[in-house]
Structures are given as structure tokens and as C-alpha cells.
Amino acid sequence: MQRSKRLPVLAIDVGGTKIVAAIISNRGQVVAREHNLTLANQGPQSVINRMLSAIDRLISSTGIDPSRLNSISIAAAGAIDFDSGLVTLSPNLPGWRDIPLRDMVREKYGVNTFLINDASAAALGEHRFGAGRGVKNLILLTLGTGIGGGIIIDGNLYSGVSGSAGEIGHMTVDVNGPRCNCGNIGCLEMLASGTAVAREAIRRVRQGERSSLIEIVGGEIESITAETVEVAARGGDTLALAVILQAAHYLGVGMVSLVNIFNPEMIIVGGGMAKMGDLLLDPARQVVTERAFQLPAQAVSIVTAQLGDDAGVLGAAAFAFQQVSEQGAG
Amino acid sequence: MQRSKRLPVLAIDVGGTKIVAAIISNRGQVVAREHNLTLANQGPQSVINRMLSAIDRLISSTGIDPSRLNSISIAAAGAIDFDSGLVTLSPNLPGWRDIPLRDMVREKYGVNTFLINDASAAALGEHRFGAGRGVKNLILLTLGTGIGGGIIIDGNLYSGVSGSAGEIGHMTVDVNGPRCNCGNIGCLEMLASGTAVAREAIRRVRQGERSSLIEIVGGEIESITAETVEVAARGGDTLALAVILQAAHYLGVGMVSLVNIFNPEMIIVGGGMAKMGDLLLDPARQVVTERAFQLPAQAVSIVTAQLGDDAGVLGAAAFAFQQVSEQGAG
Numbered sequence: 001m002q003r004s005k006r007l008p009v010l011a012i013d014v015g016g017t018k019i020v021a022a023i024i025s026n027r028g029q030v031v032a033r034e035h036n037l038t039l040a041n042q043g044p045q046s047v048i049n050r051m052l053s054a055i056d057r058l059i060s061s062t063g064i065d066p067s068r069l070n071s072i073s074i075a076a077a078g079a080i081d082f083d084s085g086l087v088t089l090s091p092n093l094p095g096w097r098d099i100p101l102r103d104m105v106r107e108k109y110g111v112n113t114f115l116i117n118d119a120s121a122a123a124l125g126e127h128r129f130g131a132g133r134g135v136k137n138l139i140l141l142t143l144g145t146g147i148g149g150g151i152i153i154d155g156n157l158y159s160g161v162s163g164s165a166g167e168i169g170h171m172t173v174d175v176n177g178p179r180c181n182c183g184n185i186g187c188l189e190m191l192a193s194g195t196a197v198a199r200e201a202i203r204r205v206r207q208g209e210r211s212s213l214i215e216i217v218g219g220e221i222e223s224i225t226a227e228t229v230e231v232a233a234r235g236g237d238t239l240a241l242a243v244i245l246q247a248a249h250y251l252g253v254g255m256v257s258l259v260n261i262f263n264p265e266m267i268i269v270g271g272g273m274a275k276m277g278d279l280l281l282d283p284a285r286q287v288v289t290e291r292a293f294q295l296p297a298q299a300v301s302i303v304t305a306q307l308g309d310d311a312g313v314l315g316a317a318a319f320a321f322q323q324v325s326e327q328g329a330g
Numbered sequence: 331m332q333r334s335k336r337l338p339v340l341a342i343d344v345g346g347t348k349i350v351a352a353i354i355s356n357r358g359q360v361v362a363r364e365h366n367l368t369l370a371n372q373g374p375q376s377v378i379n380r381m382l383s384a385i386d387r388l389i390s391s392t393g394i395d396p397s398r399l400n401s402i403s404i405a406a407a408g409a410i411d412f413d414s415g416l417v418t419l420s421p422n423l424p425g426w427r428d429i430p431l432r433d434m435v436r437e438k439y440g441v442n443t444f445l446i447n448d449a450s451a452a453a454l455g456e457h458r459f460g461a462g463r464g465v466k467n468l469i470l471l472t473l474g475t476g477i478g479g480g481i482i483i484d485g486n487l488y489s490g491v492s493g494s495a496g497e498i499g500h501m502t503v504d505v506n507g508p509r510c511n512c513g514n515i516g517c518l519e520m521l522a523s524g525t526a527v528a529r530e531a532i533r534r535v536r537q538g539e540r541s542s543l544i545e546i547v548g549g550e551i552e553s554i555t556a557e558t559v560e561v562a563a564r565g566g567d568t569l570a571l572a573v574i575l576q577a578a579h580y581l582g583v584g585m586v587s588l589v590n591i592f593n594p595e596m597i598i599v600g601g602g603m604a605k606m607g608d609l610l611l612d613p614a615r616q617v618v619t620e621r622a623f624q625l626p627a628q629a630v631s632i633v634t635a636q637l638g639d640d641a642g643v644l645g646a647a648a649f650a651f652q653q654v655s656e657q658g659a660g
Contacts, residue, residue: 079623088625117456139489151590153483160593161467162629170623171587175504175516175580184586184621186505250505257501257587258515263490293409293500295418299492310346 007070009320010058010111013312014051014076015118016040016092016145017103017272020309021054024317026070028129031312032062037093052108066324071112072105073320075121075312077148082163085115091170091181091189094147114320118142118312120166123150124157124303125188125315130306137264140305141168142271143251143280147189150315151262157319181229191250194226194273201229201243211239224291230276247273248280252287255302259288263296272306277304337400339650340388340441343642344381344406346370346422346447346475347602350639351384353392354647355401358459360640362392373425382438400444402435403650405451405642407478415445421511422476436471444650446489448472448642450496450634453480454487455645456598460636467594470635471498472601473581473610474657477519480645481592487649497619499523503583521580524556524603531559531573541569562604577603578610585632589618593626596617600635607634 006026013020019036026204034054038047039191051074059066078090085102089095126132132140136155142148147169151158159165169189170182177186190196201224207272213232217223232240255267273280285302305311336356343350349366364384368377381404386447389396408420414430417423432445453462453470472478477499481488489495499519500512505565507516520526531554535541543562547553565632585597603610615632635641 004510079625081625089623150411151591153488158483158592160626160629161595162625164623164625165591165593167590167623167626170590171501172583173502173505175583176506182623185583186591251516253502253505260497260500260514261481261495261591263492263495265491293419293494293497293512295409295411295494296497297492299490 003006005070005321005324007068008064009070009317010055010072011182011313012051012055012072012074013118013121013321014038014047014074014093015312016077018309019047019051019054020112020313021051021058021311022313023058023064024313026321028314028318030313032058034058035135035309037044038093040093044093044099046322047093048099048101048104052105055105055109066109066111069111070324071114071320072109073106073116073316074101075116075118075316076101077118077146079164079167080115080157082116085113087115088164091103112324114323116316116319117148117150117164117166119148120157120159120269121313121315121319122148122307122311123152123166123268123315124318125307125311125313126270126305127152128156128318129314130311131268132266133222135265137262138266138268139168139258139262139264140268140270143192143269143273144271146195147193148271168254168258171254171257173250187251188254192247192254194271197226197229197243197247197273198224198248201240204239204243209239209290212237213240226273230279233279244276244279245283248283251280253291255284255288256292259292259296259300264291264300267300267302268305269302270307270311274304335400335651335654337398338394339400339647340385340402340538341643341646341650342381342385342402342404343448343451343646344368344377344404344423345451345642346407348639349377349381349384350643351381351388352640352643353388354643355395358644358648360643362388363640364388365639368423370423372461374423374429376428377423378431378434382435382500385435385439396439396441400443401444401650401655402439403444403446403646404431404435405446405646406431407448407476409494409497410447412446412489414566415443417445418494444646444653446646446649447478447494447496450480450487450489450642451570451643451645451649452478452600452637453482453496453645454648455597455637455641455643456635457482457485458648459644460641461598461633462596463564465595467592468596468598469498469588469592469594470598470600473522473599473603474524474601476525477523478601498584498588499582501587503580518580518584522577522584524601527556527559527573527577527603528554530576531570534569534573539569542567543570556603560609565630574606574609575613578613579617581610583601583621585614585618586622589622589626589630593628597630597632598635599632600637600641604634
């Protein structure tokens, strides 16, 4: 066990949009990296095959023998049952239901394998190597296709009793709001994710509002994304700015609840929408200042993530190193 | 320090309605107890005087010398700055703002004194001595005048970076809802507290709906409380039942967010409204089953508190014993 602790981890991050696979040294260095599209709509088997191909390519390009890995560690965009190693459900990976992803990988490569939620992994990554270094209590929100969350308490990942804690995107913000893929009502994810931004922009353009967005997407209104909305907003487009401001408002409302409940030192915003930076975060910070209890509102820093697409693999690796180290010590 | 660990704690719970003071042995036994009304509307100085009188009476009735106390431990219904020992703000103790309650008591009695939030104390009390014994991760909600919250993680009270964590009553459930005393919008407290139940019943009776409530309160509609609504509901009153069902629904919606975020082993419901038992909890449990992620929904037990009015003082005492023990060890 002590020897294996120095070996690298092969980490994979299976998100709603991308698959990232990497070899990570025990000092948190990315030794090699593979990117792939998830193409989630093609269903679980197809996604799993692309994930296994990424692992194979990484092994073959680096020439590393699986037996010389500390472990394989998978971060996946879904609700994880840690004990059984299942992806039980995923609002952003259609068709995934009780898929034994951990054991499939463990059996194929004969290597000790871990499975955690992707946002939990990102929280751990940012805590160990990114924006949250040295911070004891923090919350990470990943704003992308959906909204994921990861919670660090007392320097450790908080996973709850079955390993599924952190689904911050699925807290109700609007009890009379739209139904979410997850079955709940008015979830933060329905109001402040990248998907929500795109949906709202498309709705308003369709209603006939004027916007440079129409030009940006060459008239193909359906292809408006959060990224195109950001481009339009930075160009001064009124509709795009209003849509981002609305999402930022909901994000702020969600953060008020987090600040009142957790009194965290830091909230880190990652995922695709984090690229909007202060355009998104300033209005959200203002809602927190206006509405949260004063003491925790003053105590919290709301910042963007630093590790970009590597947060998930770095966090998955950190999780594996910690587990192996605890098993070794135990 | 090792000697003082065996001495009893004098614990006080200053709530929105009642003040409870007690001498608590190091085995969690209530040796003596004093009850008082808070009469919060008379302002901070008057409440503090009643609290000090309760301490004085307790000391004189038991004949215990303050120097023979482990410590004094205060649980107060407000946002606490743990480091400075201030009650910074209290939605349910009008006029309280940055009151140095800890140092006032420490100086008067010359005894080491602690100050924590009342719902945090209740969570600790239920965890050590009540419904949550042996549970690693739990959340306590106190449903009374307001809604307080306490969080136990890994067997310890989670207090956040400044000691103000756990304000679960002040998470937004309805972004378009009523403004709360705390400055936020659509807080759970505005929709599911005892005050909310009374307010809604009064509103509907005033609008001319028929109800046995009018008789129960002898025509004095303003004096309807959550307790009278419960009495009417148990007598089969349709309006009272509907009002409780509505509060239970909001409570369930709040619990869905807690279940998705914390994946806790247990949610304990305390405070005056816990006396409603399954009348309140069954509909809330159903919302959790229908809307929360399946894995954490199946993992959580939603139960009523066991310690009644003693939860706060028992928890405050447990907190003090733990602090003194850690200081002794450190």
C-alpha cells in the first residue's frame, strides 16, 4: 500500500458534454491527458465505450502498465451510490440508471477503482490544487449543462450517508417553478444553468424580441447556447444581458441559502458558465450582500474556479490517493 | 481542566418564547431546572435581566457556588458570532443587535462562558441524548415562532467559518414569496413555521371561511396560534387541516433540498410544531419520497425530537463539555 501510494492515478471525468481522461502523479501533476465528446444522447453503452477507449489510448500512449497504477478513479455526472459503485441516476446522462461503472472498469483492467460524483471531484480538485487551497469549508458549484455541487467540510469531501451529497443544483428555489428532469420542482438548475440561459434566450428571441443573437447564430435560433448569449452580452446586447442578469439573480438567491446554511469560507463557481466571470458573479454577489445574514455574507468569498476542465480528474485523483492512503493506514 | 470536566454546566436556552435554565451533570442529567417567559417584545435588556434572574435563582436554589461550575453555556435564538461571543441579530428577539451576551455573563459570574445558537444546541442535544444518538450525519429543524436549524456532520456540530451555520429556516423556497424579517425573500420560515401556520389560518378565517377555530378562540381571531390550529385539525376542521397540509408541503419541499444537498441519515423535527407529529410529518415525508433523489430519499429517516424543551440546555451543556475537554487536551 505504501508503495502504491507513489504510483500515478488514471482519472476519468465523464461529464454531460466531455470526457476527460488523465494520468495524474501523486503530486497532482497531469502527466498525460485525453479529451473526448460524451455524446450522451447515444445512450450509456456508447458513452461507456468512449470512456474505455479513452482509457485504452491513455495507457497505450504513455506505455504505462495498469499494474503500475495506484488506482483508476472515475468522476461521473450523476448520483453515485458509493458503496455499490453505481451511477444510480443522471439528469444529464440520459438513460443512465444503476450502472455498475466502478466494477466494469475494475474488472476490465484488474485495478482498484473508485467512483465519485463529478462535481464532488471538482470540489476536491479545486480544494487541493485550485481556488480553494488552504480553505477549510467551501462549496463548489459547476454551472454547465446542469448545476452540480461539491461540499468540502473541515478540509474533506462531504459525501453524506450514501455518497450522494452535494446535489445543490436540485434545491428548490421557486416552489411554483418549472418541473426539473430530476422530478423536483423549481430547482436552481432549471433557472441558472447554461441550459436555462440558452432556453430563456431562445424563448425571448422566438417571442420576437430584437437581439444580435439571431445574427450570431446565423438565424438558427435553436443553436443559441449560454456561450453565444455571453458573446452577445459582451457586445452590449440588451436581451442577452437581461437573460444573464436573470440567471445571476437566481444564482444569487441560491447562494443566499448556501451562505445562511453553511456559513462557508468560499463559494467557487466552475463549469462552462464560470467563463462569464464577474458578468455573472457580480450581480449574484450583490444578492448575497442584500439578502443573506450579514455575518456569513461578510465571511464568504465568491470566486471562479481555477482548474478549468482538469478540476474533475485532479479531484478524482486526489480522492483516490486519499482512499488508498487511509486504507494503507487502516 | 481534567477536574473541571467532572463539574456540572449551568446551561441556559433563550428562545423566542421561553427561557430555560438548568444545571446539567457531566453525564447529561438535568439536576435542576428553571422556566421563564422570554417576553421578547420588551426588548433585549429586559430579556437579559430575566435570563440573569433565572441563573441567580438556579444558583441559589441548588446552593451551587459558581466556582464549582464547569462553565456556563448559553443557547440563544439568533445569529451568533462565536469568536466575539455576540448575538449579532435575531429575527425572533426584536432589537437584538451585536449584544455581547457571552461576556456579560462571564463577567457577572466569573465563570468560563460559551454562547451558541439555540437550534445548533438542540441539534447537539438530540444527537448526544435524544432521537439522534449514534447517528453520524443529521439535520435538526426547530419549528416554532421561527424555523431554526442545526447540522451534525461526522458526529460534530457544524458551525461554519464564523459559527453562524445552520440557518435552514432562511433558505429561499419561493423566490416570488413574502419578504422575511431576516431581509431575504420566500424563506422556509415564512411558509412553514408556527407563525406562518397561525398567519395563514387567521387570513383565511378573516376572508370568511368557516372553521371551528373561531369558536376555539372565542371569536378572538387574532389569538389563533399553531396550537389552536392543531386542536381544530384533530377535531376534523377542514380549514385547519388544509393550513397544516400547506405548511407540511412547504416543509417537505425544504426537506427535499436538504436531502439532495446533505444526504443525511436523519432529519429531526423539534420545536412547538413537532407536537403535531405525523399530522405534519407524513405529508412532508411524501413530498420527499416523490421529489428528492431516490438514493438519499431512501436513506433518510424523518422523525420528531425526543427531548422537548430540554434539547437546548442539554445541547448547550454538551457543547461546553466538549469545548472544555478539547481545551484540556490541547
